Amino acid sequence: MKKILKQLFLGLLLTGITAWGVLALYYGDSMTSPWQTGFAVLFGLSGILALIDVLGLRWRFRYFWVHLTLFIIVLIAWLSIAPSNDRAWQQDVAKLAYATIEGDQVTLHNIRNFDYRSEFDYDPAYYDKTYNVSKLEEVELLAFYWMGPAIAHTILSFNFGEQGHLAVSIETRKELNEEYSTIKGFFRQYELMYIVADERDVIRLRTNFRNNPPEQGYLFKPTGGKENGRRLFLSYIEKINELYENPAFYNTLLDNCTVAIWERTWVNTEHLAFSWKILLSGYLPEYLYESKRLDQTLPFAELQQRAHINPLAKAAGDADDFSKRIRANYPPLD
Template sequence: MLGLLMVATGGWGVLALTYSGPHSDMVRSSLAAAFAVASLAALIALGFPRWRWLALAAYFVLFAVLVVWWRGIEPSNERDWQTDVAVLPYATIEGDVVTMHNIRNFDYRSETDYTPAYYDKRFDLRKLEGIDLVAVYWMGPAIAHIFVSFAFAGGDHLAVSIETRKEKGEDYSTIKGFFRQYELYYVVADERDVIRLRTNYRRNPPEDVYVYRLQGPLENGRRVFLDYIKKINALNNHPEFYNTLTTNCTTNIWLHSRVNPEHLPFSWKILVSGYVPERAYETGRLDTRMPFPELQRRAHINTRAQAADSAADFSRRIRQEPGMTAPATPQTSR
């Protein structure tokens, strides 16, 4: 057991130094290699009673120093950000009216060629009509990017996608996401931006987008919306790190849902994000009047989104399919 602990902590330490160590590649690689050698030496020393406890003490002192260094790595809002995540959204609240600032609405010509644009908009919580769950697939059924879109009377929608905030020249890596390489970022966007980007412009690989109307009391939806606003505003002053496992798109949605007493119970399907819609269906959070495969077929919006393109009524047109809206639900807590 002690040996397994040393293998686990040693492996973590090597990866932490590899991905989060000093900027110099040579120094970073040298430190990671040195820690690997020290870990291996301590592991071998377990087989020699004379040296066992001295080696263990030295190893765990070294590991403690590594942990202190690790905890000293802090997130920041002051970096040379990629254009699509350069501007932080925030909101102001006056009674039931929320004014969202810096709603992203880029004009895309391709995935990488676009004109940045933002706008502010007022949303009346009393006019919230529902929440849509958006699932984006690009590599099979198990992996998806999940986000939500809040629907208001009059055809207004506000999409919020929880993503990584990458610096210029930085690519996404699942492994790096475990090692404090990305700040957490809430993309607050017009659906013609955050959905149309995925249906109309991403080609390598192409993405399939599904939009499901969530079931439940509107009072619950309002609480979730305000919890999102609270987090969005907090990130302006107190940035946080993204984590591939614990602080990602789906786990954060689940955490926001916990403001409601009847929130979705935790399940492995929340971690294997492609199965989140299925999990929502199983627990009655989606329309169960039809089998899930049929609901999924109707929720697929790529063809409709490509036809609507930049139309002003994009949000209405992508939902022109039976089953895209939920049956009426009471507006008080269950």
Template sequence: MRKVLTRCAIAVALLLLGLLIVMAGGWGVLAITFAGPADTTLRNSLAGAVAIASLAALVGLGLRRWRGRSLAAYLVLFAGLLTWWWRVEPSNERDWQTDVSVLPYATIDGDLVTVHNIRNFDYRSETDYTPAWYDKTFDLNKLEGVDLVASYWMGPAIAHTFLSFAFEGGDHLAVSIETRKEKGEAYSTIKGFFRQYELFYVVADERDVIRLRTNFRQDPPEQVYLYRLKGSLENGRRLFLEYLHGMNALKDKPEFYNTLTTNCTTQIWLSARVNTEHIPFSWKILASGYVPQYLYENGRLEDNGPSFDEVQRRALINARANAVDSPLDFSARIRDLSLLDN
């Protein structure tokens, strides 16, 4: 019986090692494919070499005589891969797309905060626009609230989420954490795992960053929802300052975006930890489309209607946004519930 158990344990251990080799090899091949040398032939050759080495290590697992040597050789190879990987560094010096070409930053003087390079593009279509940026000073004592924006384009589980900070006088400053793409570069969820995009704070007027999604993006079209968050204004001020610190940090030291761990929604949750009353982590934060529902379940939305479906219905702003005649009225009109059924 003991021999049988020992053999079973060895078989399970070898199976687990095999799975680890497959996972490590797959990661290595993709990492080199996306982040490897610029020369296509060299990059493909290195990726192929990793695939062959992984296959050889799997074969070696089944040969008792070669098992130790093949595992040791594979560990050396993988250590080399990791060493190279951690030397792939982000940069602020690339040929950026126009909409992410200018880094925002803030100067803080007590309760007065000046945000530099606020984006305010005049769109004629998603790709046809007049670029513009400006600076504006905000008084933290005049913060009136914080809104969550959730934009959907591929089903209920995935959304792009960002915050908009409301100040007295109808001022709204939206901050959307996104990928910083180079000219000619498109977003890819898979590439987002492999250090292909820098992290970027889009700091913009709502008539830029929200109106772009409600009025101009059609391939695919986006459904945009706006929710007022429930919480103290002091918490909102701390969260706003935390955003500004994060924004300034990227100006001095760029970071990589990551599809799973460093994205639009996880960065909101990480920033919100500056307040002790932040909501606990949940799988719904990773499945970002469920974040509004998760906030509703935790009593963090001002609209606590009889059901989340009803709250979500009132939060949909596409029709209101498309009915705005002048972009100067945009923020007020998308919040006008009297227009809900029009």
């Protein structure tokens, strides 16, 4: 019995490392090529031979160790893949934002503000703007859904009162002709990018122009205090400048739009405890409500209904007061 359990354990181990190695070789560094596909197939066949060796009638491990050695070589090669800021980028992620700081004055450079005619037809535009950190009034959470309740893209928007709102969307930085893939996001395929944008860009793109599939946007106002919000904003600024100088990889599970937000909140002692609802990002607003970080005077279903912004965003269009109009369901701050 002990021998059978050991064989089963080794069989599961082999299956796991072989599947990982096949995908790592297939995706390689950026675009897949025929030779990558060939190496992936050969590594898969090697895994099958090792599995036969381990689960065969005779108790032999010779090919198991050969395959394990090949896996270590693949792993070392994969770990050597380095992120870069110098690639042929898609136009919507071509410019990285960065910040300069003088006391409480933070100047954001390359704030994206595209003028959209459709999702893929737009006029690129950027601007610089200075914000006074001491004027930050609140941090708001936006969640955009397109494939059921479990998955959402989350964005933070920083409300500086009279100085306006600044949205930051954590995304993959895709190269020309590159599509997003959840699986590829595990294999060092995309650089990580903090898109600093005008709300008329990053929100309106999703509510007004994304149609395949359409996205439904919700705006929530978590509680937490101004000082916590200011520390969070400066944590974002630190990360934005870090990525400008030292690129990093996006990871579908460990460094995505929602986990990265949660990690940035570690600057505050009152940050949320970890929950599976952070990994399944669509449930983050519900988790905030359960943690009493959202308005408790309404049931969550009613709060979520009030938070829905698509009709408001469509009516606002590209109006200068777009940010005010999409918050029509919320009373103004004192």
